[in-house]
Amino acid sequence: MLRRDFLFRCAALGGLRVGPSLTMADAARGFQQRIQSGTRETAWNEIGPFYKRLAPENPVMRRPGDAGLPLNVTGRIFDTRGNSVQHAKVEIWHADHHGLYDLDGYRFRATLNTDAEGKYRFESVMPGHYPDRVCQHIHYVVTAPGHKPLITQLYFATDPVFEGHPTRNYHRDPLVVSRELVRPVTLMGDPKEIVAEVGFELVLEVL
Numbered sequence: 001m002l003r004r005d006f007l008f009r010c011a012a013l014g015g016l017r018v019g020p021s022l023t024m025a026d027a028a029r030g031f032q033q034r035i036q037s038g039t040r041e042t043a044w045n046e047i048g049p050f051y052k053r054l055a056p057e058n059p060v061m062r063r064p065g066d067a068g069l070p071l072n073v074t075g076r077i078f079d080t081r082g083n084s085v086q087h088a089k090v091e092i093w094h095a096d097h098h099g100l101y102d103l104d105g106y107r108f109r110a111t112l113n114t115d116a117e118g119k120y121r122f123e124s125v126m127p128g129h130y131p132d133r134v135c136q137h138i139h140y141v142v143t144a145p146g147h148k149p150l151i152t153q154l155y156f157a158t159d160p161v162f163e164g165h166p167t168r169n170y171h172r173d174p175l176v177v178s179r180e181l182v183r184p185v186t187l188m189g190d191p192k193e194i195v196a197e198v199g200f201e202l203v204l205e206v207l
């Protein structure tokens with residue numbers, strides 16, 4: 001069944017509704033064009049000087065007593081055709097709450113693998129600021145067979161540097177080349193145990 005016919009069937013069965021400004025035919029045409037046009041790859045960002053190979057495959061980097069706001073990051077890897085990328089390798093590393101990188105060991109460094117749906121997650125703490133950089137950030141290197149490697153960084157909309165307006169102020173850090181790398185932060189849990197949750201979807205270019 002064509003995707004267009006599938007949409008019409010969903011509408012007929014009540015599983016899909018379109019708003020008053022759209023006809024069903026317009027909505028189906030727009031949806032089809034959006035799928036065919038694909039998605040742009042995630043913006044590239046500097047790798048920086050603190051990358052280390054062979055970080056442990058441990059998504060739980062946060063330990064009891066670690067300073068800083070607990071942070072859980074979830075996301076999914078897609079390609080530019082909109083397909084999820086399973087078994088991609090996601091290497092991440094960041095400074096601790098005090099803005100220090102572990103150069104001797106592997107604290108706050110991990111190698112993750114996406115699951116069958118292209119999803120990944122890790123548990124850590126919110127990185128601190130450090131003198132050579134303006135914004136809090138987490139570094140990413142994502143690799144997957146058949147795709148162009150992606151080097152980028154995740155930033156946080158709650159960073160004091162943005163003063164609550166990341167769209168207006170993201171360029172205060174000259175390395176933040178794209179607003180899309182700055183992600184909203186959701187605070188979860190109870191007042192005694194607050195956890196910041198952030199979603200970061202990434203898109204790889206197909207080779």
Ligand SMILES: [Fe+2]
Nearest residue numbers: 048133137139
């Ligand atoms: Fe860094």
